[in-house]
Every structure is written in structure tokens, then in C-alpha cells.
Amino acid sequence: MSVVLKMGVTSLERDPPTAPPTGERRWQPTDIVLDCFLVTEDRHRGAFASSGDRERALLVLKQVPVLDDGSLEGITDFQASTETKHDSPVIFEASVDLVQIPQAEALLHADCSGKAVSCEISQYFLQARQEATFEKAHWFISNVQVSRGGPSVSMVMKTLRDAEAGAVWHPTLNLPLSPQGTVKTEVEFQVTSETQTLNHLLGSSVSLHCSFSMAPGLDLTAVEWRLQHQGSGQLIYSWKTGQGLAKRKGATLEPEELLMAGNASLTLPNLTLKDEGNYICQVSTSLYQAQQITPLNVLAPPKVQLNLANKDPLPSLVCSIAGYYPLDVAVTWIREELGGIPAQVSGASFSSLRQSMMGTYSISSTVMAEPGPTGATYICQVAHVSLEEPLTVSMRVLPITEQSGAFGVIFASIMFLSMLLFLGIHRQQASSPRSTKTMRHSG
Numbered sequence: 001m002s003v004v005l006k007m008g009v010t011s012l013e014r015d016p017p018t019a020p021p022t023g024e025r026r027w028q029p030t031d032i033v034l035d036c037f038l039v040t041e042d043r044h045r046g047a048f049a050s051s052g053d054r055e056r057a058l059l060v061l062k063q064v065p066v067l068d069d070g071s072l073e074g075i076t077d078f079q080a081s082t083e084t085k086h087d088s089p090v091i092f093e094a095s096v097d098l099v100q101i102p103q104a105e106a107l108l109h110a111d112c113s114g115k116a117v118s119c120e121i122s123q124y125f126l127q128a129r130q131e132a133t134f135e136k137a138h139w140f141i142s143n144v145q146v147s148r149g150g151p152s153v154s155m156v157m158k159t160l161r162d163a164e165a166g167a168v169w170h171p172t173l174n175l176p177l178s179p180q181g182t183v184k185t186e187v188e189f190q191v192t193s194e195t196q197t198l199n200h201l202l203g204s205s206v207s208l209h210c211s212f213s214m215a216p217g218l219d220l221t222a223v224e225w226r227l228q229h230q231g232s233g234q235l236i237y238s239w240k241t242g243q244g245l246a247k248r249k250g251a252t253l254e255p256e257e258l259l260m261a262g263n264a265s266l267t268l269p270n271l272t273l274k275d276e277g278n279y280i281c282q283v284s285t286s287l288y289q290a291q292q293i294t295p296l297n298v299l300a301p302p303k304v305q306l307n308l309a310n311k312d313p314l315p316s317l318v319c320s321i322a323g324y325y326p327l328d329v330a331v332t333w334i335r336e337e338l339g340g341i342p343a344q345v346s347g348a349s350f351s352s353l354r355q356s357m358m359g360t361y362s363i364s365s366t367v368m369a370e371p372g373p374t375g376a377t378y379i380c381q382v383a384h385v386s387l388e389e390p391l392t393v394s395m396r397v398l399p400i401t402e403q404s405g406a407f408g409v410i411f412a413s414i415m416f417l418s419m420l421l422f423l424g425i426h427r428q429q430a431s432s433p434r435s436t437k438t439m440r441h442s443g
Helices: 104-108 255-261 400-442
Strands: 026-040 053-068 090-095 117-123 139-146 152-159 183-193 198-201 206-208 211-214 220-229 232-240 243-246 266-268 277-285 289-299 303-310 316-324 330-337 343-345 361-368 376-383 391-397
Touching: 026 104, 053 104, 053 117, 090 139, 090 152, 104 139, 152 289, 183 277, 183 289, 198 206, 206 289, 220 255, 232 266, 303 376, 303 391, 316 330, 316 376, 316 391, 330 361
Parallel strands: 026 117, 053 090, 090 183, 198 289
Antiparallel strands: 026 053, 117 139, 139 152, 152 183, 183 211, 206 266, 220 232, 220 277, 232 243, 277 289, 303 316, 316 361, 330 343, 330 376, 376 391
């Protein structure tokens, strides 16, 4: 017997969140207009379409509560043009009275922030047994993404009305249009991810964001987190009928947050390289299903050491780069004389690439140093995606004459100590027989 749980907060009454104590900002209902593409001939459930014909469309989210920071002054409600042209876009007017749109500000202000918004709308198909109970209804799913790390939102929209007498029908969708020439819908379900890509260090913990909101009367039935990487997929966490099951050790999802706040975020501790890939958050209700995809990159910063390998005939410097991931790393050698201008060194050689049991990489780079008459400083600079700025290590290489002079002093000191040791041993051997004879005589 299957069990479904009904949510409280997501089946919300449209009371906006409490305004900040300062009272300087207030919630203002605002129309959000997005340029979209309508994808036809593509049966599609919650991801961007990969095929099918596309035509221009507008998505108008009606009267979305947006926190006013003073920039909303002068913004007027959307009004559809009364003049219809052959190339006019399809206009979807979507009421959001039944759900929350938590990323409304990001959608509204994307252009001002220098970000682009991608939007695709396609038909959404219920399962056959569900479709039979809604013969006169039609559904669409809109997938909206804000570039440069912005949020991603998938919204399931249901058409609102039957055909009115004398209504104009859309030639492609075969749907009646409103007197304003728009397709009237309401959003009944949405799934949101706050960011499109995450970068976290090896061994750290990560929270993969996923939230949802649904209309009253819908029931939450399942949440699944899956990992896809290099052509293979696996289940990470599953929540069904009130029971959570972690397939990855330590993976957690908070049941109270899930049921009361529509928060389906997943936490993964102690990241390994096997955790890297695309994470799919799929939320299922009694009627709809939608998903969000969040790529996770696991990074390991390199450890860098610089050593002097040999002195003759010319000094050889070895820069060791160990324990980094992913593979690409840039190594730059720089030579600098006292009072001179730093210059990049060419002709460096590289060892073969090594990979540890953990999956991290190591490599070394070698250059022949030319200290010149006054000596020179050699710098090994390593750049990697895990570093905010390149790592640098340096070593001062002395001129050959100074190195030889230092070696001569050391050699002379060693010879002097050896001579003293030899004389001491010879003197001890010379005195030993006399001592023995005296002892024998006294006996």
C-alpha cells in the first residue's frame, strides 16, 4: 500500500514573507516578462529540449511578489499588443497564485546584473491514466536558467479555460487564445536550484540545493537524487512515502525541511573524486514530476616543492607538483638576477604523469639553471583551477666560482681535521708499548 504525505507550507496562502525590520523595502506584485522559445514536437519532462522545432515565445509571470529595493518604481504591468503579426511570439500568461517563486528577483534583475536568461517552453504530458481524467486540460513546462551561476527554475503550467465562443485558435498549439491573444495558464508546480555549477575541495562537505513548491491538492510522493558521470549513473539518495534511503555513505536529506519548507537539498560529507559529476534532483508529486541538474566539480590543490638536483656541470632545479585534481596544470619558470628584469625560462622538461590511488595527479618539471656571474633566483610558478592565484616557490642559485670556492673551503677543512685525527692516532700507538712494559715490570 502506498502512502502520500501532504505538505503544509508549499500549499501556501499568498501571504508574502515578512518585510525587513527597517521598513525600507516592501513586497510588490510585479509582472516578470521573459523571452523564450516554444519547443514543439518534443515530449519532454523537466530538462532543456534537445530536438524539435522552436519558435519565439514570451513567458509572463503575473503579479509575482518581489522585494522592492527602489528599482521597481516605474515598472508597469504587462499589456499584450492588440496588433497581431504573422511573426508575433506566442504569449504565455502564467499566474503564480498557487506556488512560490523564490528566485523572482534574480529573474527580474538578470539584465541589470549583466546576466542572460535562457527560457524554453514545451508541452508536458501526464501519464495516460492521469491524462484521461483531464481530457480538456493542457500542460506546459517552462525551464528557465540565469547565466553565470544564477538559479534554474522548472515550472509546470496548466491551461485555465475552455474555448470561448468565437475564440481564436493558435495554429501550432491548437489551443484557444484569450481576447488579448495569450495562452492563459497557472503554475501548479515548480522545482528550483540556486546555482548551476558547484566547485568544492577534496575532503570537504557540500550542500546540493533543490527546492520545490506545489499547488494545494497535490501530494509529495518521492524525491530522488541521482549521480551521472562519464556515461554511468547511480542512485545517491531516495525518499519515498516518508522513508529515506542513502545509497552513498553519509548522504543526508532533512525530512522536516522537505515536508514543511519544500527543501529537498542533499548534503554530502567528505567528498572524494568519485563524488564528481552531474547531480539530478527529481521531485515527484501525485500528478507532476520535474527535476534540476547541478554539476559538482571536486578539486584538489597542488603541493609544490623546489629542490636542487645536482651542481655539476650546471645546477639542475626540480619543481615537484603533487596531489592535484583535475588534470590540467600550468608550470612557468622565471629567472631573475639581482637588479634585473624577471624573464621567463624556456626549455623545461617534464616527468611522466603519475596518478595516486585516490585519483590525484603528480608531475615534476626540471630546468638547467644558469646563475651567471652574480647568481640568479629561479621561480617555479604553478597555476591550477583549484587555486585563486598561482603558487610560487623560489631558490637562489650561486655563481659557479662561489660554489667551487665554498667546496674548496669545505675540502680543506675536511683534510685538516683528517690530519689532526691521524696524528692523534699515531701518537696513541707510539705510547701504548711503553705502558704495557711498565705494567709487566711492576707485576
